[in-house]
C-alpha cells in the first residue's frame with residue numbers, strides 16, 4: 001500500500017478529488033495533507049476524510065521539518081496540488097522520481113516563477129490562445145521543468161474569461177489527476 005502526501009497552499013479541490021479516489025483503495029492511501037498556509041481550506045477538506053494535516057513555514061520546510069514529517073509518516077510519494085513554494089533540492093532528492101506536480105497549462109507554455117493560479121489563465125486569455133490544458137510532471141529543482149508525465153487540452157473560446165478558462169482547466173484536473181497518480185505509483189511498485 002503506497003502512502004501519499006499532498007502539499008497544497010489553497011482551496012484543495014484537487015486534493016479532495018485525490019482523497020476521494022483513494023479512500024477505499026488497496027493500492028494507496030493519503031497519509032498526510034501539508035500546507036504552508038494555516039488557514040488553507042485544504043486543511044478543512046482533510047478533516048472530512050480523517051487525513052492528518054500539517055502546517056509549516058517556508059523556513060521550516062527549508063530547515064528540514066517537512067522532510068522529517070514525511071519520513072515519520074512513511075510517505076512514498078509527494079503530490080503537489082496547488083502548492084506555491086519552491087521545493088528545496090534536499091526534499092526532491094529524498095523522493096527521486098516520486099514527487100509530482102500539476103500545472104494548469106500546457107507546459108512549456110505559461111510556466112515558471114510567477115505563473116500560478118489565475119495568473120496562468122489571465123495570460124492564456126491575453127494571448128488569445130485557442131486551447132489550454134493541464135500538465136502533470138515530475139518535480140525537479142526548477143519550477144515546471146521536470147519530466148512531463150501527462151497532458152490534456154481543452155478549447156478556449158473567444159468569449160471565455162479567465163474564470164471560465166479556470167473552470168475548464170479544473171474540470172480536466174479533477175478528471176485526470178487521481179487516475180494519473182494511480183497509474184504512476186503502480187508502475188513504480
Ligand SMILES: Nc1nc2c(c(=O)[nH]1)N[C@@H](CN(C=O)c1ccc(C(=O)N[C@@H](CCC(=O)O)C(=O)O)cc1)CN2
Pocket residue numbers: 080083084085086087088101102103104112113114115116138139140141142143144145146
Ligand atoms: N522545485 C520545485 N518546486 C515547485 C515546483 C517545481 O516544479 N519545482 N512546482 C510548483 C508549482 N508551480 C507550478 O506548477 C508553481 C507554484 C508557484 C510559483 C511561484 O511563482 N511562486 C511564487 C511565490 C508565491 C507565494 O509565495 O504565494 C514565487 O516563487 O515567487 C511558480 C510555479 C511548486 N513547487
Ligand SMILES: NCC(=O)N[C@@H]1O[C@H](COP(=O)([O-])[O-])[C@@H](O)[C@H]1O
Pocket residue numbers: 008010011012013014015081082083102103104115116117120169170173
Ligand atoms: N503553478 C501551480 C498552480 O497554479 N497550480 C494550480 O493551483 C490550482 C489549485 O487548485 P485547488 O487548490 O482547488 O486544487 C490548480 O489549478 C493547480 O493546477
